[in-house]
Amino acid sequence: MSRHRRGRVITVVTLILGVLCCTVVLYGCSGSGEPVDATAGETASQTVFGSEHTGASQITDISQAAHATASTRPQQTVATSTERFTRENWAELLADSEAHIGARAEIVGRLLESPRRRDDGVSFQMYADPKNYDWNTSVSFPDPFVEVEIDDFVRVVGTVEGAMEGENEFGESITVTLISADVVEVVDVMAAASPAVRTAQVGQSLEQHGIAVTVDRVEFALDETRVFVEAANGSGSTAGFYDLVNAEATQDGTVYPAQFHWDYYPAVSWELPPGETTAGIVVFPPMDATLSVEILLQARSEDYDLLLEPFVFEVAGD
Template sequence: MRKLLSLFFAFGLLLVAAGCSSEQSSTSKNDDKKQESKEPLSKEEFTKMISNPDKYKGSKVDFYAKIFVEPEKDDDGIYIQAFADPKNSEQNVIVVADPKTDVKNEDIIHVVGTVRESFEGENALGGKVTAPIIDAEKVEKTDYVTAFSKPIKTIEVNKEINQHGYIVKLNKVEIAEDETRAYVTISNQSNAKINFWEHNAKLLVGNTQHEKADNFEAGYPEIPTDILPKTNVEAIIPFPAIDANEQVIKFYFEGSSENYDINIEPFQFEVSIAQQ
């Protein structure tokens, strides 16, 4: 779907570039001052703007998005195609920014700018697709948690379990609206390779067992198959969202060592999240 959407933009972005300087130069200084005094669109207004950009011409916007195709660039600017709702591949926007802006496909960005107008074209199947053009004052790279999954509650844990030099430390837990995250450090202080079985990780809430969740949009660090001796690995392991008012939750992690003379038991952490 993303490739199909990007096809109709290839020529269209040239039109965006061509219109950029002429439209901006025709805008009066009084209009600029007027727009500077406006507050950015609210989340609800931004969603409405996606459907009818021309109604919101000149409105300020402040939002996050994920780039879904390699940006195009010329002497006048960089032209970025991104989803403001990447999980659902929705809220498509075209961001026009300074040509010195250093971003690439899959980057998550914070954009502050102004709605120029609606851009309309066709995808590879002949379907009509529209997107707002945003003239950006600022584009900066950020991360998934900051952009789309701010924590409701953060619990600093800082507990570790050491088995024969295989050390798992649970640094903190974040509870967000869309997921629960365990921040883990895996340290191999033994003389043999170790393995961490990420997909066996579990979250226990009361009598309910939750498996590790998949979040392909987040770009969390991947845990290598083999962890060499005397090395550390930082990991963010996502689970389904839970009630932030729970009292106690438990995490269950598994792994193994290539030293077959030892046995690695599951690493189990009990975390109190009440009154945090």
């Protein structure tokens, strides 16, 4: 092929390539002339928690700043219902959260995972029934710096946004209630406890060989009986309270064994060195709040020459 003809072919090819490039650029623009965001569809498909939550793959960790453990922010979702859900009627909300969108909600729960933080807020899942590891609830809050962490007990006030289907860590299908919160406040475990029908103030201390055990009070609730116990070791040897797992309560001829909720209520230290004190809650099944009850607690000492009898407390009826 002659040099002249090769030049013409190269020129034609160059023109064709130029036209194709222009076509691609024009096709990749929106009607306003702005380039199309190729990730826009992906972002939309990952929006699952209300109007602000985004898929976990897009969540950016933000370093914590010093912040109060109780935070209040302007309400994100406007309440459109006069309904209000609390622990007393939360089961009704779980049965059909979509039917109660816009209702107000107030509940104390426990974070079951680390919070997911973004520039515009934080989201986390919690058990709204933490004692029974139930009532899975997802909470969004427009403050990425609120100080909440996994296992924290939190009081949440907000608006119902509906529900989401998903799977738990065991691969089981679950329905999660969605709450857009305007209040998130870290509280202690007692804020999640069932209310006491009666509280018996005891304030009695018993001592053996320098080891003192005190029952401060007894709370009778519909689902459990809580005994608040303190212990002090004034002896020269380490005291052991392993036998608190064998604590007993006797009421009207019926013996109730202690129930232990590991990693829930604060517990008396199993080993107590000399000169130290400890406090915790011993839990029993529900009992009649109007009747008297006898509570038997046990302790031991590493000094095997010290024999400790059971510490027996009498709680008067109402």
